[in-house]
Amino acid sequence: MPYKLCTYSCIYCQLGRTIKMTIERKPFYDPQDIVRDVAETLAQIKGEVDFVTFVPDGEPLLDLNIAAEITGIRHETGSRVAVLTNASLLYQEQCRLDLAEADLVSVKVDAASEQVWKRINRPHPSLRLSEILEGIREFANTFKGRLITETMLVEGFNDSRDEIRAIAEFIASINPHKAYLAVPVRPPAEPYATPPPPEKLVEAYNTFTEHIGRDKVELLNMPEPPPETLHGDPAQWILSTTSVHPLRYTYAVKLLEEKGENPEKLLSSLKEKNLIRIVEYRGEKFITRTY
Ligand code: SF4
Numbered sequence: 267m268p269y270k271l272c273t274y275s276c277i278y279c280q281l282g283r284t285i286k287m288t289i290e291r292k293p294f295y296d297p298q299d300i301v302r303d304v305a306e307t308l309a310q311i312k313g314e315v316d317f318v319t320f321v322p323d324g325e326p327l328l329d330l331n332i333a334a335e336i337t338g339i340r341h342e343t344g345s346r347v348a349v350l351t352n353a354s355l356l357y358q359e360q361c362r363l364d365l366a367e368a369d370l371v372s373v374k375v376d377a378a379s380e381q382v383w384k385r386i387n388r389p390h391p392s393l394r395l396s397e398i399l400e401g402i403r404e405f406a407n408t409f410k411g412r413l414i415t416e417t418m419l420v421e422g423f424n425d426s427r428d429e430i431r432a433i434a435e436f437i438a439s440i441n442p443h444k445a446y447l448a449v450p451v452r453p454p455a456e457p458y459a460t461p462p463p464p465e466k467l468v469e470a471y472n473t474f475t476e477h478i479g480r481d482k483v484e485l486l487n488m489p490e491p492p493p494e495t496l497h498g499d500p501a502q503w504i505l506s507t508t509s510v511h512p513l514r515y516t517y518a519v520k521l522l523e524e525k526g527e528n529p530e531k532l533l534s535s536l537k538e539k540n541l542i543r544i545v546e547y548r549g550e551k552f553i554t555r556t557y
Contacts, residue, residue: 356401
């Protein structure tokens with residue numbers, strides 16, 4: 267996706283505030299180019315690939331060609347394909363049909379009430395939460411692949427007992443394979459988007475397990491594990507990784523050293539070209555992309 271087109275401007279977004287908010291679907295790239303790029307990248311990877319995942323810097327269903335890209339990648343590479351979506355366009359039948367091509371879909375469910383949804387996800391003004399939840403329900407009823415949900419908990423926004431219960435009830439009603447509870451662990455769009463305190467997390471986890479089932483709920487409140495390796499050109503890898511999420515400075519240094527690079531030199535040169543920035547969040551340094 268061109269940076270950063272989205273239907274939402276979530277307060278916790280790792281990509282900063284949405285630059286162009288839209289609900290208009292468009293073709294952005296030639297699907298054949300995307301399929302070829304993915305196939306070339308996969309050819310360089312040793313070891314097993316679980317999924318090729320659409321994690322764009324914006325909402326992936328805004329891409330009118332997503333169905334062709336999903337089927338093209340699966341056909342060309344034999345890999346399963348996953349899509350992470352905010353689900354805001356699933357009220358449209360064509361979006362549900364396009365997404366049904368994926369093997370795994372993760373839908374965002376941060377709120378069950380309109381007011382909380384508007385505060386945390388800051389949606390495009392023409393969207394309605396009731397229609398989105400109905401769209402997710404319809405999608406869940408017919409989707410043949412694996413459906414998972416992700417709920418980002420932000421202190422003071424969606425961590426009240428009532429909201430958590432309403433979210434859990436909705437998620438239980440669509441019976442996902444897994445329901446993930448997450449907290450901001452990388453620099454958010456708004457500095458006030460912080461994780462709820464531990465006692466609130468425990469309460470949210472318990473409410474989720476009560477409604478959805480213990481084996482189906484996972485709480486992601488730890489830093490993500492480091493990437494296993496760095497593929498292709500190191501500078502390009504830093505730029506493409508940071509175009510979808512901030513990268514921990516320590517992880518980047520370790521991987522660059524493993525590739526025989528001088529991390530200080532490479533990162534300084536990207537900084538001087540104004541391609542990256544080093545920011546601090548909760549006492550840790552991150553590399554973020556500049557646009
Ligand atoms: S977190 Fe996802 S849905 Fe929210 S603004 Fe960022 S890209 Fe859009």
